[in-house]
Amino acid sequence: xxxxxxxxxxxxxxxxxxxxxLVVIAGIAVYTFLVxxxxxxxxxxxxxxxxxxxxxxxxxxxxxxxxxxxxxxxxQLTVGYGFLALLLAVAIGVPFGIFAxxxxxxxxxxxxxxxxxxxxxxxxxxAIVLSGLLGAGIENLLIAIVIVKWVNxxxxxxxxxxxxxxxxxxxxxKINGLSERRIMVxxxxxxxxxxxxxxxxxxxxxxxxxxxxxxxxxxxxxxxxPEWGAMLNEARPYFQSVPELMVFPGLAIVTVxxxxxxxxxxxxxxxDVKKEVA
Amino acid sequence: MSLVxxxxxxxxxxxxxxxxxxxxxxxxxxxxxxxxxxxSGKSLTSSAIGQLLGPNLRAAGNVSYEGMxxxxxxxKKMRALRGTRISYxxxxxxxxxTPFHTxxxxxxxxxxxxxxxxxxxxxxxxEEALKDVGLQPEIYSRYPFQLSGGQLQRVSIALALLxxxxxxxxxxxxxxxxxxxxxxxxxxxxxxxxxxxxxILFITHDLRHVKNHADRILVMKEGEIVEQGEKRxxxxxxxxxxxxxxIEASSPLRKPATEKILEVAK
Numbered sequence: 001x002x003x004x005x006x007x008x009x010x011x012x013x014x015x016x017x018x019x020x021x022l023v024v025i026a027g028i029a030v031y032t033f034l035v036x037x038x039x040x041x042x043x044x045x046x047x048x049x050x051x052x053x054x055x056x057x058x059x060x061x062x063x064x065x066x067x068x069x070x071x072x073x074x075x076q077l078t079v080g081y082g083f084l085a086l087l088l089a090v091a092i093g094v095p096f097g098i099f100a101x102x103x104x105x106x107x108x109x110x111x112x113x114x115x116x117x118x119x120x121x122x123x124x125x126x127a128i129v130l131s132g133l134l135g136a137g138i139e140n141l142l143i144a145i146v147i148v149k150w151v152n153x154x155x156x157x158x159x160x161x162x163x164x165x166x167x168x169x170x171x172x173x174k175i176n177g178l179s180e181r182r183i184m185v186x187x188x189x190x191x192x193x194x195x196x197x198x199x200x201x202x203x204x205x206x207x208x209x210x211x212x213x214x215x216x217x218x219x220x221x222x223x224x225x226p227e228w229g230a231m232l233n234e235a236r237p238y239f240q241s242v243p244e245l246m247v248f249p250g251l252a253i254v255t256v257x258x259x260x261x262x263x264x265x266x267x268x269x270x271x272d273v274k275k276e277v278a
Numbered sequence: 279m280s281l282v283x284x285x286x287x288x289x290x291x292x293x294x295x296x297x298x299x300x301x302x303x304x305x306x307x308x309x310x311x312x313x314x315x316x317x318s319g320k321s322l323t324s325s326a327i328g329q330l331l332g333p334n335l336r337a338a339g340n341v342s343y344e345g346m347x348x349x350x351x352x353x354k355k356m357r358a359l360r361g362t363r364i365s366y367x368x369x370x371x372x373x374x375x376t377p378f379h380t381x382x383x384x385x386x387x388x389x390x391x392x393x394x395x396x397x398x399x400x401x402x403x404x405e406e407a408l409k410d411v412g413l414q415p416e417i418y419s420r421y422p423f424q425l426s427g428g429q430l431q432r433v434s435i436a437l438a439l440l441x442x443x444x445x446x447x448x449x450x451x452x453x454x455x456x457x458x459x460x461x462x463x464x465x466x467x468x469x470x471x472x473x474x475x476x477x478i479l480f481i482t483h484d485l486r487h488v489k490n491h492a493d494r495i496l497v498m499k500e501g502e503i504v505e506q507g508e509k510r511x512x513x514x515x516x517x518x519x520x521x522x523x524x525i526e527a528s529s530p531l532r533k534p535a536t537e538k539i540l541e542v543a544k
Binding site: 105169175182186 | 328332333334357360362365368370373376377378387388391434437
């Protein structure tokens with residue numbers, strides 16, 4: 001009784017947090033569209049390294065650019081590309097996994113060995129090598145991340161499909177003469193949405209971190225693009241005199257990663273099968 | 279007249295043969311029962327007829343139906359046969375339905391695949407089929423988990439017989455049901471069989487399910503057919519010791535008992 005009460009309390013807490021996050025995001029969107037008055041790459045050397053003021057709520061950087069503007073527009077880059085990478089990874093991995101799992105036998109073995117080959121190197125290293133090979137730039141970084149991440153979805157989906165495929169309702173659908181594509185799309189896919197959503201929301205944080213860290217070492221977004229990781233890198237020489245320059249983009253990354261993890265936890269609880277039974 | 283004839287069918291996985299070179303015939307409109315304990319290969323035999331074996335199993339031999347070898351039929355042709363000419367019902371009535379689709383959607387999808395009918399006509403057809411198996415038409419909009427086992431098994435029978443197939447393969451359809459419900463389901467099957475004239479291949483491990491309804495019996499043991507023949511002949515004068523054992527194992531069932539069930543059921 002008590003545990004279920006504290007559970008529901010925790011669920012509510014998470015809900016409030018999530019709604020709060022949504023409100024913040026909406027607020028930011030409104031702010032960037034209505035209030036924002038600075039050019040993120042406008043260089044004004046007379047106003048360099050200013051402390052926080054009404055004019056510049058988070059101060060200015062070493063080239064006199066408004067930090068708040070850059071962080072807010074950077075969210076489009078960091079979070080936007082993060083989402084895009086995630087979407088592409090899901091769009092490749094899910095059909096791949098469904099197909100391999102549903103076909104089974106030799107097709108499954110071949111496809112999954114391909115996936116294993118992708119999995120056998122650590123994410124970050126592969127991403128660094130690929131974006132190094134393709135040349136620095138956020139588009140190439142995107143490609144590298146998709147190549148690294150889609151395998152997780154393929155594997156997750158396949159493992160679920162392999163279990164579901166053996167159940168009678170799939171056999172029944174085959175017996176009823178439905179096409180394999182229809183079975184995969186209408187009878188198998190809805191089972192997977194929950195799992196994929198949970199993994200995706202947990203992955204979003206990791207992808208954002210990856211984008212930022214690769215941009216930090218100069219492989220992702222190139223200056224003057226206001227990517228958070230790149231901003232951290234640019235602020236590095238001024239760390240001792242103006243530490244805020246590193247703190248704000250850092251905070252932005254932490255916040256986004258934290259919320260995407262919370263979202264993942266929340267969704268995982270929501271789709272928890274055990275809870276349905278109880 | 280022979281509808282399906284199975285000649286030298288073997289089913290094997292990588293290690294060994296599970297079904298060993300069996301041959302039998304299914305006659306038009308008859309009720310043929312395959313009896314045997316778990317692992318005797320009876321379910322695999324029935325799956326092989328509809329090309330439903332898993333990817334790790336291989337079937338060899340010949341299953342001829344209207345001049346075609348069902349084992350080697352291209353997938354597209356097989357798909358056209360399934361559901362229309364050959365249909366199945368399973369033991370696991372709960373698992374036979376996609377959990378997040380309503381009963382109606384199952385009917386809709388099935389009819390849409392095979393016939394060109396408008397949505398309303400399809401619905402009408404489905405509701406009639408539900409009535410035929412003794413269910414309320416309201417079941418149409420229910421989800422599988424809202425129905426009882428007996429109801430679900432009736433729905434699967436309705437679906438299986440919807441397009442009047444030549445043969446219905448029933449893989450232990452009553453095993454998971456309680457005895458009264460299974461008795462009723464069997465009666466329903468027999469009634470529908472007489473109306474529609476389809477052959478039934480009835481897989482079971484329990485001779486009691488066979489006694490009242492089957493025309494012929496085929497006994498399988500470890501992948502081989504040990505005995506087959508007319509029901510009375512097999513039940514009254516079993517030749518193979520394994521058949522004798524099976525009959526002994528289900529001895530308490532006599533005719534009065536089924537009458538008793540009938541009374542209680544009323």
